[in-house]
Amino acid sequence: MTAAASLKTWYWVHKWSSLVCTLFLLVVCITGLPLVFHEEIDHWLDDAKPYAVVPEGTPRANVDGLIDQARTLYPKDVIDFVFMDDAQPQVLVGMSPSYQSDFDEAHFLKFDAHTGELLKDGPPQAQEKLSFMGIMLALHVDWFAGLPGELFIGFMGLLFVVAIVSGVVLYGPFMKKLSFGTVRATRSRRLKWLDLHNLLGIVTLAWAAVVGVTGVINELSTPLFALWQRTEVAALMAPYKNETPPAQPTSAQAAIDAANKAVPGNEVLSFNYPGNRFSTPHHYTMWSKGATPLTSHLFTPVLVDAATGEVTAVAEPPWYLKVLELSRPLHFGDYGGMPLKILWALLDILTIVVLASGLYLWFARRKATDARVARRVRELTPALES
Numbered sequence: 001m002t003a004a005a006s007l008k009t010w011y012w013v014h015k016w017s018s019l020v021c022t023l024f025l026l027v028v029c030i031t032g033l034p035l036v037f038h039e040e041i042d043h044w045l046d047d048a049k050p051y052a053v054v055p056e057g058t059p060r061a062n063v064d065g066l067i068d069q070a071r072t073l074y075p076k077d078v079i080d081f082v083f084m085d086d087a088q089p090q091v092l093v094g095m096s097p098s099y100q101s102d103f104d105e106a107h108f109l110k111f112d113a114h115t116g117e118l119l120k121d122g123p124p125q126a127q128e129k130l131s132f133m134g135i136m137l138a139l140h141v142d143w144f145a146g147l148p149g150e151l152f153i154g155f156m157g158l159l160f161v162v163a164i165v166s167g168v169v170l171y172g173p174f175m176k177k178l179s180f181g182t183v184r185a186t187r188s189r190r191l192k193w194l195d196l197h198n199l200l201g202i203v204t205l206a207w208a209a210v211v212g213v214t215g216v217i218n219e220l221s222t223p224l225f226a227l228w229q230r231t232e233v234a235a236l237m238a239p240y241k242n243e244t245p246p247a248q249p250t251s252a253q254a255a256i257d258a259a260n261k262a263v264p265g266n267e268v269l270s271f272n273y274p275g276n277r278f279s280t281p282h283h284y285t286m287w288s289k290g291a292t293p294l295t296s297h298l299f300t301p302v303l304v305d306a307a308t309g310e311v312t313a314v315a316e317p318p319w320y321l322k323v324l325e326l327s328r329p330l331h332f333g334d335y336g337g338m339p340l341k342i343l344w345a346l347l348d349i350l351t352i353v354v355l356a357s358g359l360y361l362w363f364a365r366r367k368a369t370d371a372r373v374a375r376r377v378r379e380l381t382p383a384l385e386s
Contacts, residue, residue, distance in 0.1 A: 007173055014166035019362060021159040022355050028153065028215070029352045031140040034133065036332055036344050039087070041133060048120035051089045052112050060084070061116035063253045066091055069118060070109050080106060081278075082252065083270040089113040099275045104129070147222050154219030161212045167201055190364045197357040200350050207347045208354075214327035224320050225278065236303060236313050237280050245281035249274050249306035252284065259286035259302040262311040266290050266300055274306040282306055297329050298322060 034041055067079060070093045080094040091113050096106040104126035110119045128134050129144070142149030184195050201208075249255075256268045266288035272279035279285040286302040289295065301315040317325070329335035333344030 007170065010166050010169045014163055014170055015362070017159045017163040017166065018358050021156040021163065022359055024153065024156040025160050026352065026355050028140055028156075029348055029355065031136045032332075032348055033345055034136050035140055036334075036341050036348065038133060038137075038332075039334070045132070046120075048110055049112075049117070051119070052115045052117065054089075054114045058114050060113045061091070061111070063091065063256060064251055065116055066093055066109075066111045067252055069111070069116070070095060073109070073118075073121070078275065079273045080276050081270060081272050084113065084268070086267070086269060090119070099277065141219070150219045150222060154216050157212055157216040157219065161209065161216065164201075164205065164209050164212060168205065171198060171202055190361065193357050193360055193364075197354060197361060200354045200357075204347055204350050204354065207344075208351055210330055211351075214331040217324055217327040218331055221324055224324055228318060228321060229278075232315060232318065233280065233303075236315065237282070240280070240282045243282065245274060246307040249284070250309040254309045255284045255304040255306075256286065258304055258309055258311050259284075259288060262302055262314055263288050263300055266295075268302070269299070283312060293335075297335065298325050 063082060063084070067082070070079065071077075074095055077095040077097055078099055080096050080099075081092075082094070083092040085091065089112060091111045093109045093111065094106060095109065096103075104124060106125045107128075108122040110122060111117065112119055122128065129138055138144050140153075142153060145152070184191050252271070252273075256271065259268050259271075260266070268286045268288045270287045272285040272287075274283055275281050276285075280303070282305065284304040284306055286304055287299045288302055289297070289299050299317065299321075301317060303312040303315060304310065305312050333340045
Protein backbone atom coordinates (compact mmCIF):
# COMPACT_ATOMS: atom_id res chain seq x y z
CA MET A 1 0.00 0.00 0.00
CA THR A 2 1.37 3.42 -0.96
CA ALA A 3 1.78 6.22 1.59
CA ALA A 4 -1.08 8.13 -0.02
CA ALA A 5 -3.40 5.11 0.09
CA SER A 6 -2.43 4.44 3.71
CA LEU A 7 -3.21 8.04 4.70
CA LYS A 8 -6.52 7.81 2.88
CA THR A 9 -7.40 4.67 4.85
CA TRP A 10 -6.45 6.29 8.15
CA TYR A 11 -8.48 9.37 7.24
CA TRP A 12 -11.51 7.17 6.56
CA VAL A 13 -11.04 5.36 9.91
CA HIS A 14 -10.66 8.67 11.77
CA LYS A 15 -13.67 10.26 10.11
CA TRP A 16 -16.14 7.46 10.69
CA SER A 17 -14.97 6.37 14.13
CA SER A 18 -15.26 10.02 15.20
CA LEU A 19 -18.65 10.60 13.58
CA VAL A 20 -20.25 7.50 15.06
CA CYS A 21 -19.14 8.20 18.65
CA THR A 22 -19.03 12.02 18.81
CA LEU A 23 -22.63 12.72 19.81
CA PHE A 24 -22.55 10.10 22.56
CA LEU A 25 -19.09 11.21 23.72
CA LEU A 26 -20.30 14.81 23.91
CA VAL A 27 -23.02 13.70 26.34
CA VAL A 28 -20.49 11.63 28.30
CA CYS A 29 -18.04 14.56 28.54
CA ILE A 30 -20.72 17.09 29.51
CA THR A 31 -22.13 14.80 32.21
CA GLY A 32 -18.59 13.96 33.30
CA LEU A 33 -17.98 17.57 34.38
CA PRO A 34 -20.27 17.46 37.46
CA LEU A 35 -19.22 13.86 38.16
CA VAL A 36 -15.60 15.00 38.61
CA PHE A 37 -16.89 17.06 41.55
CA HIS A 38 -19.50 14.52 42.68
CA GLU A 39 -18.34 14.49 46.30
CA GLU A 40 -18.58 18.26 46.60
CA ILE A 41 -21.94 18.43 44.79
CA ASP A 42 -23.39 15.55 46.81
CA HIS A 43 -22.36 17.32 50.01
CA TRP A 44 -23.88 20.59 48.79
CA LEU A 45 -27.18 18.97 47.80
CA ASP A 46 -27.39 16.63 50.80
CA ASP A 47 -30.50 17.26 52.90
CA ALA A 48 -29.55 14.84 55.68
CA LYS A 49 -29.08 15.84 59.31
CA PRO A 50 -25.55 17.12 60.07
CA TYR A 51 -22.92 14.84 61.54
CA ALA A 52 -22.42 14.98 65.29
CA VAL A 53 -19.41 16.96 66.51
CA VAL A 54 -17.34 14.50 68.54
CA PRO A 55 -13.84 14.55 70.05
CA GLU A 56 -11.04 13.22 67.87
CA GLY A 57 -10.52 9.51 68.36
CA THR A 58 -14.18 8.78 69.20
CA PRO A 59 -14.82 5.13 68.24
CA ARG A 60 -17.28 4.28 65.52
CA ALA A 61 -20.70 2.85 66.35
CA ASN A 62 -21.16 -0.91 66.30
CA VAL A 63 -22.40 -1.93 62.86
CA ASP A 64 -24.78 -4.53 64.32
CA GLY A 65 -26.70 -1.76 66.09
CA LEU A 66 -27.13 0.15 62.84
CA ILE A 67 -28.32 -2.98 61.04
CA ASP A 68 -30.83 -3.63 63.83
CA GLN A 69 -32.19 -0.09 63.43
CA ALA A 70 -32.54 -0.61 59.69
CA ARG A 71 -34.39 -3.91 60.18
CA THR A 72 -36.72 -2.32 62.75
CA LEU A 73 -37.66 0.39 60.25
CA TYR A 74 -38.05 -2.05 57.33
CA PRO A 75 -38.73 -5.53 58.80
CA LYS A 76 -39.81 -6.97 55.44
CA ASP A 77 -36.68 -5.82 53.56
CA VAL A 78 -33.29 -7.53 53.32
CA ILE A 79 -29.87 -5.98 53.93
CA ASP A 80 -27.96 -5.68 50.67
CA PHE A 81 -24.74 -3.95 51.69
CA VAL A 82 -23.11 -1.77 54.33
CA PHE A 83 -20.69 1.00 53.36
CA MET A 84 -18.48 2.54 56.07
CA ASP A 85 -17.25 5.78 54.55
CA ASP A 86 -13.61 6.55 55.32
CA ALA A 87 -13.89 10.13 54.04
CA GLN A 88 -17.05 11.18 55.91
CA PRO A 89 -18.32 10.03 59.35
CA GLN A 90 -21.23 8.10 57.85
CA VAL A 91 -22.39 4.52 57.39
CA LEU A 92 -24.79 3.61 54.60
CA VAL A 93 -27.00 0.54 54.97
CA GLY A 94 -28.46 -0.57 51.64
CA MET A 95 -31.78 -2.44 51.63
CA SER A 96 -34.21 -3.90 49.08
CA PRO A 97 -37.47 -5.91 49.16
CA SER A 98 -35.54 -9.08 48.26
CA TYR A 99 -32.24 -10.16 46.73
CA GLN A 100 -34.08 -10.80 43.46
CA SER A 101 -35.59 -7.30 43.39
CA ASP A 102 -34.85 -4.81 40.68
CA PHE A 103 -32.11 -2.35 41.62
CA ASP A 104 -34.59 0.52 41.26
CA GLU A 105 -36.44 -0.78 44.36
CA ALA A 106 -33.34 -0.58 46.55
CA HIS A 107 -32.84 2.25 49.05
CA PHE A 108 -30.34 3.21 51.74
CA LEU A 109 -30.30 4.49 55.30
CA LYS A 110 -27.60 6.96 56.29
CA PHE A 111 -26.30 6.79 59.88
CA ASP A 112 -23.84 8.89 61.83
CA ALA A 113 -20.73 6.72 62.11
CA HIS A 114 -20.04 7.78 65.71
CA THR A 115 -23.43 8.21 67.39
CA GLY A 116 -25.42 5.71 65.31
CA GLU A 117 -28.17 8.29 64.77
CA LEU A 118 -30.25 7.94 61.61
CA LEU A 119 -29.41 10.98 59.46
CA LYS A 120 -31.41 10.20 56.33
CA ASP A 121 -33.90 7.64 55.07
CA GLY A 122 -33.05 7.68 51.38
CA PRO A 123 -35.64 7.31 48.60
CA PRO A 124 -35.80 4.27 46.28
CA GLN A 125 -33.14 4.19 43.59
CA ALA A 126 -35.81 4.75 40.93
CA GLN A 127 -36.40 8.17 42.49
CA GLU A 128 -32.71 8.77 43.25
CA LYS A 129 -31.89 8.23 39.56
CA LEU A 130 -34.09 11.23 38.73
CA SER A 131 -32.09 13.58 40.95
CA PHE A 132 -29.57 15.88 39.25
CA MET A 133 -26.54 13.71 40.05
CA GLY A 134 -28.54 10.55 39.36
CA ILE A 135 -29.38 11.76 35.86
CA MET A 136 -25.78 12.83 35.24
CA LEU A 137 -24.48 9.41 36.33
CA ALA A 138 -27.05 7.48 34.28
CA LEU A 139 -26.33 9.48 31.13
CA HIS A 140 -22.61 9.03 31.69
CA VAL A 141 -22.72 5.28 32.37
CA ASP A 142 -25.66 3.52 30.74
CA TRP A 143 -28.26 5.98 29.38
CA PHE A 144 -30.87 4.40 31.72
CA ALA A 145 -30.52 1.09 29.84
CA GLY A 146 -28.65 -1.08 32.38
CA LEU A 147 -26.03 -3.53 31.12
CA PRO A 148 -26.89 -3.09 27.40
CA GLY A 149 -26.42 0.66 27.87
CA GLU A 150 -23.09 0.13 29.65
CA LEU A 151 -21.80 -2.08 26.85
CA PHE A 152 -23.02 0.38 24.20
CA ILE A 153 -21.27 3.34 25.86
CA GLY A 154 -18.20 1.15 26.28
CA PHE A 155 -18.22 0.49 22.52
CA MET A 156 -18.52 4.24 21.87
CA GLY A 157 -15.50 4.72 24.14
CA LEU A 158 -13.61 2.13 22.11
CA LEU A 159 -14.41 4.03 18.91
CA PHE A 160 -13.15 7.18 20.65
CA VAL A 161 -9.82 5.47 21.32
CA VAL A 162 -9.67 4.40 17.64
CA ALA A 163 -10.35 8.02 16.64
CA ILE A 164 -7.50 9.20 18.90
CA VAL A 165 -5.02 6.70 17.44
CA SER A 166 -5.98 7.49 13.85
CA GLY A 167 -5.85 11.21 14.61
CA VAL A 168 -2.28 10.86 15.86
CA VAL A 169 -1.32 9.01 12.67
CA LEU A 170 -2.78 11.82 10.55
CA TYR A 171 -1.44 14.72 12.60
CA GLY A 172 2.16 14.55 11.38
CA PRO A 173 1.55 14.38 7.61
CA PHE A 174 -1.22 16.97 7.68
CA MET A 175 0.59 19.46 9.93
CA LYS A 176 4.23 18.99 8.85
CA LYS A 177 4.29 22.30 6.92
CA LEU A 178 3.03 24.30 9.91
CA SER A 179 4.72 25.15 13.18
CA PHE A 180 3.26 23.52 16.27
CA GLY A 181 0.34 25.52 17.68
CA THR A 182 -0.35 27.43 14.46
CA VAL A 183 -3.96 28.55 14.05
CA ARG A 184 -4.55 30.30 10.73
CA ALA A 185 -7.05 32.80 12.10
CA THR A 186 -6.95 35.03 9.02
CA ARG A 187 -8.03 32.24 6.66
CA SER A 188 -11.51 30.75 6.27
CA ARG A 189 -13.57 29.83 9.31
CA ARG A 190 -13.38 26.14 8.47
CA LEU A 191 -9.57 26.24 8.17
CA LYS A 192 -9.31 28.10 11.48
CA TRP A 193 -11.44 25.49 13.24
CA LEU A 194 -9.45 22.69 11.59
CA ASP A 195 -6.22 24.09 13.05
CA LEU A 196 -7.86 24.53 16.45
CA HIS A 197 -9.28 21.01 16.33
CA ASN A 198 -5.83 19.57 15.54
CA LEU A 199 -4.09 21.69 18.19
CA LEU A 200 -6.48 20.88 21.04
CA GLY A 201 -6.60 17.25 19.96
CA ILE A 202 -2.83 16.84 20.24
CA VAL A 203 -2.65 18.84 23.51
CA THR A 204 -5.29 16.66 25.19
CA LEU A 205 -3.99 13.47 23.55
CA ALA A 206 -2.55 11.72 26.63
CA TRP A 207 -5.44 12.69 28.90
CA ALA A 208 -8.10 11.72 26.36
CA ALA A 209 -6.42 8.36 25.76
CA VAL A 210 -6.25 7.61 29.52
CA VAL A 211 -9.86 8.66 30.13
CA GLY A 212 -11.07 6.82 27.02
CA VAL A 213 -9.35 3.53 27.89
CA THR A 214 -10.33 3.67 31.59
CA GLY A 215 -13.88 4.54 30.58
CA VAL A 216 -14.11 1.42 28.44
CA ILE A 217 -12.75 -0.67 31.33
CA ASN A 218 -15.25 0.83 33.78
CA GLU A 219 -18.15 -0.02 31.49
CA LEU A 220 -17.09 -3.67 31.72
CA SER A 221 -17.38 -3.78 35.53
CA THR A 222 -20.63 -5.81 35.57
CA PRO A 223 -19.43 -8.64 33.28
CA LEU A 224 -15.98 -8.63 34.95
CA PHE A 225 -17.50 -9.14 38.41
CA ALA A 226 -19.77 -11.83 36.97
CA LEU A 227 -16.70 -13.58 35.50
CA TRP A 228 -14.96 -13.48 38.89
CA GLN A 229 -18.01 -14.99 40.58
CA ARG A 230 -18.36 -17.75 37.96
CA THR A 231 -14.71 -18.76 38.24
CA GLU A 232 -12.81 -18.05 41.46
CA VAL A 233 -15.76 -17.48 43.77
CA ALA A 234 -17.48 -20.58 42.38
CA ALA A 235 -14.40 -22.64 43.26
CA LEU A 236 -14.46 -21.28 46.83
CA MET A 237 -18.16 -22.11 47.04
CA ALA A 238 -17.71 -25.76 46.03
CA PRO A 239 -17.49 -27.10 49.63
CA TYR A 240 -20.82 -25.41 50.46
CA LYS A 241 -22.88 -26.78 47.56
CA ASN A 242 -24.72 -29.33 49.72
CA GLU A 243 -25.18 -27.06 52.75
CA THR A 244 -28.18 -24.89 53.58
CA PRO A 245 -27.42 -21.16 53.95
CA PRO A 246 -27.75 -19.89 57.55
CA ALA A 247 -31.22 -18.64 58.42
CA GLN A 248 -29.70 -15.84 60.52
CA PRO A 249 -26.16 -14.66 59.66
CA THR A 250 -23.70 -14.19 62.49
CA SER A 251 -22.68 -10.76 63.80
CA ALA A 252 -21.65 -8.43 60.98
CA GLN A 253 -19.33 -6.52 63.32
CA ALA A 254 -17.58 -9.77 64.27
CA ALA A 255 -17.23 -10.59 60.58
CA ILE A 256 -15.67 -7.16 59.96
CA ASP A 257 -13.19 -7.69 62.80
CA ALA A 258 -12.27 -11.14 61.49
CA ALA A 259 -11.69 -9.79 57.99
CA ASN A 260 -9.52 -6.94 59.29
CA LYS A 261 -7.33 -9.44 61.15
CA ALA A 262 -7.04 -11.65 58.05
CA VAL A 263 -5.63 -8.81 55.94
CA PRO A 264 -3.13 -6.85 58.06
CA GLY A 265 -2.62 -3.31 56.81
CA ASN A 266 -6.03 -3.29 55.16
CA GLU A 267 -9.33 -2.02 56.50
CA VAL A 268 -12.83 -3.17 55.55
CA LEU A 269 -14.64 -0.35 53.79
CA SER A 270 -17.85 -2.14 52.81
CA PHE A 271 -19.41 -5.57 52.68
CA ASN A 272 -22.21 -7.42 50.89
CA TYR A 273 -24.67 -9.50 52.84
CA PRO A 274 -25.09 -13.25 52.19
CA GLY A 275 -27.45 -13.68 49.25
CA ASN A 276 -26.55 -10.36 47.61
CA ARG A 277 -25.62 -10.66 43.92
CA PHE A 278 -22.02 -9.65 44.73
CA SER A 279 -21.74 -12.20 47.53
CA THR A 280 -22.70 -15.85 48.10
CA PRO A 281 -25.60 -17.39 50.05
CA HIS A 282 -23.12 -18.57 52.72
CA HIS A 283 -20.75 -15.60 53.08
CA TYR A 284 -20.28 -12.00 53.87
CA THR A 285 -18.10 -10.56 51.12
CA MET A 286 -15.88 -7.98 52.79
CA TRP A 287 -14.13 -5.38 50.64
CA SER A 288 -10.94 -4.21 52.29
CA LYS A 289 -8.49 -1.62 50.99
CA GLY A 290 -4.92 -0.68 51.87
CA ALA A 291 -3.51 2.49 53.37
CA THR A 292 -0.83 3.45 50.82
CA PRO A 293 -1.54 5.76 47.86
CA LEU A 294 -1.61 2.74 45.52
CA THR A 295 -3.31 0.10 47.67
CA SER A 296 -5.99 2.57 48.79
CA HIS A 297 -7.46 2.10 45.31
CA LEU A 298 -7.12 -1.70 45.32
CA PHE A 299 -9.75 -3.80 47.08
CA THR A 300 -9.08 -7.25 48.48
CA PRO A 301 -12.24 -9.37 48.91
CA VAL A 302 -12.44 -11.45 52.09
CA LEU A 303 -15.09 -14.16 52.35
CA VAL A 304 -16.37 -14.67 55.89
CA ASP A 305 -18.57 -17.67 56.71
CA ALA A 306 -21.97 -16.22 57.66
CA ALA A 307 -22.69 -19.19 59.98
CA THR A 308 -19.46 -19.23 62.01
CA GLY A 309 -17.98 -15.76 61.49
CA GLU A 310 -14.67 -17.32 60.43
CA VAL A 311 -12.68 -16.26 57.37
CA THR A 312 -13.11 -18.76 54.56
CA ALA A 313 -10.66 -17.19 52.13
CA VAL A 314 -8.82 -14.02 51.25
CA ALA A 315 -9.74 -13.87 47.59
CA GLU A 316 -6.80 -12.15 45.92
CA PRO A 317 -8.51 -10.22 43.13
CA PRO A 318 -7.62 -11.36 39.60
CA TRP A 319 -5.67 -9.03 37.37
CA TYR A 320 -8.74 -7.75 35.52
CA LEU A 321 -10.42 -6.59 38.77
CA LYS A 322 -7.18 -4.85 39.77
CA VAL A 323 -7.14 -3.06 36.43
CA LEU A 324 -10.78 -2.11 36.96
CA GLU A 325 -10.17 -0.70 40.43
CA LEU A 326 -7.11 1.29 39.32
CA SER A 327 -8.98 2.66 36.31
CA ARG A 328 -11.72 4.32 38.37
CA PRO A 329 -9.66 7.06 40.05
CA LEU A 330 -7.78 7.65 36.80
CA HIS A 331 -11.07 8.13 34.96
CA PHE A 332 -12.54 10.73 37.32
CA GLY A 333 -9.30 12.27 38.62
CA ASP A 334 -10.29 11.76 42.25
CA TYR A 335 -6.92 10.68 43.63
CA GLY A 336 -5.12 14.04 43.83
CA GLY A 337 -7.52 16.38 45.62
CA MET A 338 -9.14 19.53 44.26
CA PRO A 339 -6.20 20.71 42.06
CA LEU A 340 -6.33 17.49 40.02
CA LYS A 341 -10.13 17.66 39.79
CA ILE A 342 -9.88 21.20 38.38
CA LEU A 343 -7.27 20.02 35.86
CA TRP A 344 -9.53 17.10 34.88
CA ALA A 345 -12.45 19.49 34.38
CA LEU A 346 -10.39 21.86 32.19
CA LEU A 347 -9.16 18.98 30.03
CA ASP A 348 -12.73 17.71 29.79
CA ILE A 349 -13.87 21.12 28.51
CA LEU A 350 -11.08 21.13 25.90
CA THR A 351 -12.16 17.66 24.79
CA ILE A 352 -15.74 18.93 24.39
CA VAL A 353 -14.36 21.64 22.08
CA VAL A 354 -12.45 18.99 20.09
CA LEU A 355 -15.57 16.86 19.68
CA ALA A 356 -17.81 19.80 18.79
CA SER A 357 -15.29 21.21 16.32
CA GLY A 358 -15.03 17.79 14.67
CA LEU A 359 -18.78 17.80 14.09
CA TYR A 360 -18.61 21.35 12.74
CA LEU A 361 -15.82 20.44 10.32
CA TRP A 362 -17.79 17.50 8.97
CA PHE A 363 -20.94 19.58 8.42
CA ALA A 364 -18.90 22.44 6.94
CA ARG A 365 -17.20 20.04 4.52
CA ARG A 366 -20.57 18.57 3.52
CA LYS A 367 -21.96 22.06 2.97
CA ALA A 368 -18.94 23.10 0.86
CA THR A 369 -19.20 19.90 -1.20
CA ASP A 370 -22.93 20.44 -1.79
CA ALA A 371 -22.23 24.05 -2.82
CA ARG A 372 -19.58 22.92 -5.34
CA VAL A 373 -21.94 20.34 -6.82
CA ALA A 374 -24.78 22.89 -7.09
CA ARG A 375 -22.45 25.40 -8.74
CA ARG A 376 -21.24 22.80 -11.22
CA VAL A 377 -24.83 21.85 -12.06
CA ARG A 378 -25.69 25.49 -12.74
CA GLU A 379 -22.64 25.80 -15.00
CA LEU A 380 -23.59 22.71 -17.00
CA THR A 381 -27.32 23.42 -17.26
CA PRO A 382 -27.12 25.94 -20.23
CA ALA A 383 -24.91 23.56 -22.19
CA LEU A 384 -27.30 20.67 -21.64
CA GLU A 385 -30.36 22.72 -22.61
CA SER A 386 -28.73 23.84 -25.85
